[in-house]
Amino acid sequence: MATRLSALLTLAILLVAPAYPKDKKPVMPEYVLRARTVLVVIDPDAGEPLDQPNANAMARENVEKALTEWGRFNLVMDGAESDLIISVRTGNDRLLRPTIKGGPIDQRPGVGQSTDSSIRIGGQHGQQPPLTDPSMNPQNQGPHIGNEVGQTDDTFAVYQGGRTDPLDSSPVWRYVAKDCLRAPQVVAVEKFRKALADAEKPQPSKKP
DSSP states (O other): OHHHHHHHHHHHHHHHSOOOOTTOOOOOOHHHHHOOEEEEEEOTTOOEESSOTTHHHHHHHHHHHHHHHHOSSEEOOSSOOOSEEEEEEOOOSSSEEEEEESSOSOOSTTTSOOSSTTOOBTTBOSSOOOSSOGGGSGGGGSOEEEEEEOOOSEEEEEEEOSSSSGGGSOOSEEEEETTTTOTTTOHHHHHHHHHHHHHHSOOOOOOO
């Protein structure tokens, strides 16, 4: 009796579960496919590892170089409004590692503030606050040493630009893997490139 009940339950789940065609085209928002400018930033929540203080900055440079070689996007580095924002963050091999929080992770204009009143992020003119507001946490008022709990893999996240607090929203595309931000291959950029190529492939015609 129990065996028959289990079999019926399994069958019911299979019948209810939606069927996805194997050749279904990956879904990518139209604004991503139309995007032509991109700003690469370091994840504001990332600390600067004491043993590798330039790890996140190097990852950002690796991504920028790979994007330049790709040639699809124009890099924005001076705080101008961008179609997309890519956030990068390096992982580590330890459960806990000491980091400096609240330090100058990314001092470029546009990530913290703009040097030109005509430049804007999120549709607002004038001097800009950080992409996420560190003042909400009193501990982020100045540099301080803390322990970052183990994120062992690198993270590459794509957000929609041209909006207020873009990094507070969910990323439209995300890739997490060990050393995926490391040069010369920069696997995260290759995966993003493939995701866009797959999304732009024409749909196969349906057989009558």
